[in-house]
Amino acid sequence: TSDDGETFEVDMRLQEAGYYKLTLWTKNPDEDNRDVVLANYLILCKHGLEDSAPFPERSDGWEQGYQLHEPLVRNLKAKETVAFRGRFPGAAEVAVTLPTSEWVQLEKRQDETWEGTVTMPGNKYSGDVVTLNILPDHEEGDYTEILRYTMEEGEEDVQEVTDQGQNRAPDEDEDMGQEEDVQEVTDQGQNRAPDEDEDMGQEEEYQLVIRENRKTFEDNMNPVKVIPKFEEEKFIDEEEAQELTLQLPNNANEVNKALLNVVSREGEEAFVVLRDVLKATQQTELVDIIQDVKIEAIPDNTAEVTKKKVVEATKAKNKSRIERALAEYNEQGLSQSDDVYKEAERTLRLLNAREGLRKAIDSRQKDQLKEAMKECSEFKDELRKDLQMATEVLDAIKRLESLRHNIMAMNAATIAELKTYNQPPPAVNQVMMATFLLLGNSKAQIKDWPLLQTLMGKTGRQSLKRRIKKCQPSKLSLDTVAEAKRLLQDSGLSLDAVRDVSAGAATFYVWSMGMIEEVEQLTKPKESAIKQLTRR
Numbered sequence: 001t002s003d004d005g006e007t008f009e010v011d012m013r014l015q016e017a018g019y020y021k022l023t024l025w026t027k028n029p030d031e032d033n034r035d036v037v038l039a040n041y042l043i044l045c046k047h048g049l050e051d052s053a054p055f056p057e058r059s060d061g062w063e064q065g066y067q068l069h070e071p072l073v074r075n076l077k078a079k080e081t082v083a084f085r086g087r088f089p090g091a092a093e094v095a096v097t098l099p100t101s102e103w104v105q106l107e108k109r110q111d112e113t114w115e116g117t118v119t120m121p122g123n124k125y126s127g128d129v130v131t132l133n134i135l136p137d138h139e140e141g142d143y144t145e146i147l148r149y150t151m152e153e154g155e156e157d158v159q160e161v162t163d164q165g166q167n168r169a170p171d172e173d174e175d176m177g178q179e180e181d182v183q184e185v186t187d188q189g190q191n192r193a194p195d196e197d198e199d200m201g202q203e204e205e206y207q208l209v210i211r212e213n214r215k216t217f218e219d220n221m222n223p224v225k226v227i228p229k230f231e232e233e234k235f236i237d238e239e240e241a242q243e244l245t246l247q248l249p250n251n252a253n254e255v256n257k258a259l260l261n262v263v264s265r266e267g268e269e270a271f272v273v274l275r276d277v278l279k280a281t282q283q284t285e286l287v288d289i290i291q292d293v294k295i296e297a298i299p300d301n302t303a304e305v306t307k308k309k310v311v312e313a314t315k316a317k318n319k320s321r322i323e324r325a326l327a328e329y330n331e332q333g334l335s336q337s338d339d340v341y342k343e344a345e346r347t348l349r350l351l352n353a354r355e356g357l358r359k360a361i362d363s364r365q366k367d368q369l370k371e372a373m374k375e376c377s378e379f380k381d382e383l384r385k386d387l388q389m390a391t392e393v394l395d396a397i398k399r400l401e402s403l404r405h406n407i408m409a410m411n412a413a414t415i416a417e418l419k420t421y422n423q424p425p426p427a428v429n430q431v432m433m434a435t436f437l438l439l440g441n442s443k444a445q446i447k448d449w450p451l452l453q454t455l456m457g458k459t460g461r462q463s464l465k466r467r468i469k470k471c472q473p474s475k476l477s478l479d480t481v482a483e484a485k486r487l488l489q490d491s492g493l494s495l496d497a498v499r500d501v502s503a504g505a506a507t508f509y510v511w512s513m514g515m516i517e518e519v520e521q522l523t524k525p526k527e528s529a530i531k532q533l534t535r536r
Contacts, residue, residue: 011072013052014045027064061134061144065089068132068147069113076130077154078123084132085115088146090384092137092317099128099151101211103264112381126153137382143261206271206293210263213289218256221278221286223248226259229277234320235266266321267312268295306332307340314344319351350379357386364474364522366397393521400473400518403511407468414504415464419453425501430491431509432456434484438476438515439467443483468511473518481519484512 014020022041053073069085076082084096084106094106094114098121106116128151133143231241244255263270272295278287306329313321322344329341353376360372373390376383421428433446436455446452456464488509499506
């Protein structure tokens with residue numbers, strides 16, 4: 001039981017008798033969230049569960065804090081209706097993917113629990129995979145798989161039973177009149193399990209067609225003209241368009257997956273744009289599949305079509321579309337007390353707050369970051385991960401300021417002591433070379449100790465302290481940082497080793513390592529951005 005009274009249960013299914021060790025881990029906030037052992041238990045199992053069912057398979061997307069309440073077995077029977085329930089902090093949407101390519105959305109309850117029932121398809125999908133997926137509220141990208149299930153054979157299909165029935169003797173109480181039987185079966189059809197080919201959700205026609213032909217689109221669509229058109233219509237932003245274009249030569253299939261996810265995310269408008277582009281680029285095979293799809297016709301500039309635009313833009317969390325739809329909504333004088341308008345307004349505030357926070361994180365400016373975090377107070381749950389990242393960046397900025405302060409507080413005698421070496425210890429020489437590299441000096445300017453002594457002796461704007469005070473991690477190149485890191489690490493230096501020979505050099509060592517770590521943190525978002533686009 002936690003300090004706030006929340007109780008955690010551990011469900012174990014042990015197949016064999018014997019002793020088992022159970023370890024509980026926690027993260028220590030005082031040690032950079034390092035994993036530490038909370039408790040160890042020795043469990044004696046006297047009788048194993050021979051027929052124990054395996055748990056669902058956990059995927060890479062599973063994160064700390066997620067809770068699955070049901071189903072807790074890996075194998076799901078064909079034709080059965082399965083209840084899905086769990087808590088997934090930071091999720092904007094949760095969906096189950098069936099082997100038919102259908103996506104079934106779960107609903108979020110007031111207690112933050114996501115729930116929904118999903119009917120499995122027929123026996124022909126036995127052995128195929130069912131996945132539970134999450135769309136994090138801190139990303140513009142797509143769903144991430146968190147759990148995986150396997151389908152197994154269930155009861156015989158209705159058609160199969162009917163076929164077999166021709167060979168059996170009729171029951172005494174059966175009605176022998178075929179016409180009445182047919183009518184009775186038709187009337188009772190609402191209560192039977194859905195057939196494999198039936199639509200199992202309230203999908204619009206365009207969603208159904210895309211789902212059923214998704215593989216064809218992924219393998220055959222030429223997305224060259226789709227990407228700029230989606231950017232023009234604000235379905236994707238400039239950065240997404242650039243990343244998709246970069247992937248295109250070597251990974252067209254993944255690009256198509258991402259574009260189809262955009263259609264799912266953005267709704268009917270995106271589908272219409274996609275269809276128009278496919279027609280314009282004469283992609284006949286794909287046009288033939290979708291050209292007859294009917295889009296609900298509502299006269300332009302009516303309250304109904306405007307509200308629909310607001311709803312779809314809000315659902316897609318597309319800032320530009322929400323702004324355009326709300327402008328049109330207000331132009332028509334529609335009620336701002338309508339729930340549709342209120343939800344759109346709140347979503348727009350959320351997106352603006354998130355955008356401001358991410359810009360502040362990128363800026364690494366303390367005051368800007370604090371102000372942006374304050375603006376996000378209304379959305380603490382939705383922006384949990386962004387706020388956590390902002391807090392980490394703010395802590396890093398404070399650490400760097402502390403390192404600068406330590407150098408600013410050094411008295412002149414300490415720096416003078418470093419300059420007095422005729423032949424400095426190797427550790428001192430390496431540290432000061434790395435320091436001046438990070439301050440912008442070239443290798444030629446730091447190649448020997450006399451040159452370093454000259455740099456340490458400069459005054460005014462070129463003084464060592466003033467240059468360190470003005471040094472910004474965002475302006476350092478990765479090559480420079482890599483070279484400075486090599487100087488400090490390849491020679492096997494450590495803080496203790498440097499401190500043993502010079503307390504002054506140890507202060508510069510700590511500052512240099514702090515700068516290197518900060519630059520490496522700055523580059524991480526850029527390295528991972530392209531991976532988020534093609535998640536499904």
